[in-house]
Amino acid sequence: MLVRCAGPKKVAYEFPTAMAPAIQAEYAKQCDKGKILYDINCSRCHTTKAKGKEIIPDFNALQLETYQIRITNETHENNLTETKVTAEELSLILTFLAYKKKNEVLK
Amino acid sequence: MKLKNTIITIALLLLIAVIFSFKDSGKNSYATNYFQSLKSLSNSQSQLLENIKKNDFQTEKDLEKIRKEILNTRLKLKGMDFWFRYFEPNVYKKMNGPLPVEWETEVFEKYEKPYKREGAGLSLAIQYIDEENPDKDTLLRLIQSSIDAEQTYSNDSITVNLQSYHHFYLCNRLYLLNLAAIYTTGFECPDTASVIPELKVMMTEVNKIYKSFNESFPDASLNTDYLILYDKTLDFVAKQSSNYSSFDHFIFIRDYINPLFTINRDLIKKYRVSSKNMLDYSLNKEATSIFKKNLYNGQNSKGVFLRMEDTAALNELERLGKMLFYDPILSGNNMRSCASCHKAGQYFTDTTSKTSLHFNQKDYLSRNTPSLLNAEYNHLLMIDGKHFTLQHQITSVVSNETEMCSSEKQALAKVMSCKDYKKSFNKLLKYTPQESEITFEHIASAISYYYSRFSTSYAPFDEAMNKTISLDPESIRGFNIFMSKAQCATCHFVPQFNGVKPPYVGSEFEVLGVPADTGFKMQSADKGRYEINPASQTLNAFRTGTIRNAAYTMPYMHNGVFSNLMQVINFYNNGGGAGKGLVVNNQTLSSDPLGLSEAEKQLLIKFIMSLTEQVKVEQAPKYLPFSSDKSLNKRISGGIY
Helix, strand or coil, rough: CEECCCCCCCEEEECCCCHHHHHHHHHHHHHHHHHHHHHHCCHHHEEEEEEEEEEECCCCCHHHHCCCCCCCCHHHHCCCCCCCCCHHHHHHHHHHHHCCCCCCCCC | CCCHHHHHHHHHHHHHHHHHHHHHHHHHHHHHHHHHHHHHHHHHHHHHHHHHHHHCCCCHHHHHHHHHHHHHHHHHHHHHHHHHEEEEEEEHHHHHHHCCCCECHHHHHHHHHHEEEEEHHHHHHHHHHCCCCHHHHHHHHHHHHHHHHHHHHHHHHHHHHHHHHHHHHHHHHHHHHHHCCCCCCCCCCHHHHHHHHHHHHHHHHHHHHHHHHHHHHHHHHCHHHHHECCCCCCCCHHHHCCCCCCCHHHHHHHHHHHHHHHHHHHHHHHCCCCCCCCCHEEEECCCCCCCCCCECCCCCCHHCCCCCCCCHHHHHHHHHHHHHCCCCCHCCCEEEEEEHHCHHHHHECCCCCCCCCCCCCCCCCCCCEEEEEEECCCCCCCCCHHHHHHHHHHHHHHHCCCCCCCCCCHHHHHHHHHHHHHHHHHHHHHHHCCCCCHHHHHHHHHHHHHHHHHCCCCCHHHHHCCCCCCCCHHHHHHHHHCCCCCCCHHHCCCCCEEEECCCCCCCCEECCEEEECCCCCCCCCEEEHHCCCCCCHCCEECCCCCCCCHHHHCCCCCCCCCCCHHHHHHHHHHHHHHHHHCCCCCCCCCCCCCCCCHHHHHHHHHHCCCCCCCCCCCCCCCCCEEECCHHHHHHCCCCCC
């Protein structure tokens, strides 16, 4: 099931089919927030832009460990501190990254 | 000719070999030091285990022998504390845990359920052997567990750190913070006579670590300023008494440890040290002194406005926060505000009654109102640690039936019915693009931002530690008692004097056996932490609050049972509730009397007075924003009860 979301570039989400529609809608809302927070906190380093198109990387579940992400590398250690992004926000971002449609080029 | 050439060649080769072997040993000496110390500790622990097995445990002499051996092995352990505590603090609890069971929620995991950590090792072993009829198997288990834990430290995932300099400066930062906070207080050293002797050994061992580090990492070495000061520190400690109550904790921290911390911090910046360890999560690389409020991050007082840096916008947030703090519109009957219980002129607490008035205006609440000053330096909020964030706390108090008795939805609607609030918040909405409209979170964030501004002040004690003023000798003596004989510092940790100890990622809860009334007929019925995390160890456990400003935040304890500091100190001096004969399960405060003299008690109070911060007092706003709902415009700034 794909849900369209708001924002400058539309991102589609992929939820497990077993997930009830009401819960999907709830997650979609969180993903929308997560996308905006991703744009603020992460995209400058992670989104590849070319000719008006954008690619947000597909991280795997292992890489999306909430607590670890702040210190996975030196750049993160300096940029993803508690004073820049809260734990709640990080978890929204990671929800977004986990459910966004894979292999997608945004136009 | 040929011979000469050969000789030259051989000589050259030898020279190269020598150079290389030097280089090689330099490269490895740091790691070698680590592995050798580990080996020596390991041998010592195994030997201890064997000797306990062989011992009959019959006479006092038998026990004394084991006791000595445990203490000796502890010295080896202390030599590695520098690394162990940083690399794997949870495993370290199996080697040097102060308590058999601890419940934890760490800052980066606070959204998960608290988890149980079992302690073991040499600290508990020494405690255990002093109990009546210690049994051999228990002792063996405590030691075996330490031996098992020790294996972790030779795992590649840990030893790989030794190949670069980064971890070293972070280990050292933690070491210095602990020198200020726990190593001189007997925190993990139940045998108080060993505190300073162990400290001396540890500090000397660390000096060896420094030397080997500098050999291995000449390009990122500790500078001479640091090494000279560290040598002076060793001299100072060597000349100090071995009795921790005569040790000059104040001078030790002010003239040695804090300046070392400052140099280490500069080196962290200079060498662009980066962390791969969760333990560094809260610490702030910008802090130039242990006694600066930016030492660790604490709570996020800006809430959803976290990334807002613009001064004009921040001033606007503060203005809104102030009005809201005093605005009874947040309560169900428009008659109560935060200031009803947290009074600006009374250090943001209510000093007039044990517990504040209930919403119903008849009853009283069951808990004393804590000060809001330095609330943000708690890892968990509320006396039982119920809340994770300041904003969450506000949402909860506003809807609490006994306090403000409104709801998020109702309060938001009423606030937004006022033109000033509505217009101003809408202007700030652009700072939170993830939100499409103003929510209660925005309101809560303005309030927490406002009152947290008052926690930025310093006390004379901080200024003395930062050497901008000198402190009177009595406060200094009081501090030295606080750090030693009175045992206060084993729970109220330097520098915030709350239950958050280095590396500042968790709050501690303790069972003191606080009585229901000063007649000590029974223990307070409040279950404390048990309400949030039911377990036998959390029953009647309360979060260790700060004693900053405590000279003015009476009455004290979760139920406000004590009305002055002397009563509090007497309570501790008598060994808490259990010391007064109450049946307290699992009291974590020692029930032995402290034996403080009247003069010593007065000195403690003097010290607590020196922790009074120069907090500015603001008047309540005269007018509150007009609402489109006329009935709301009769409300009075600050509320009426």
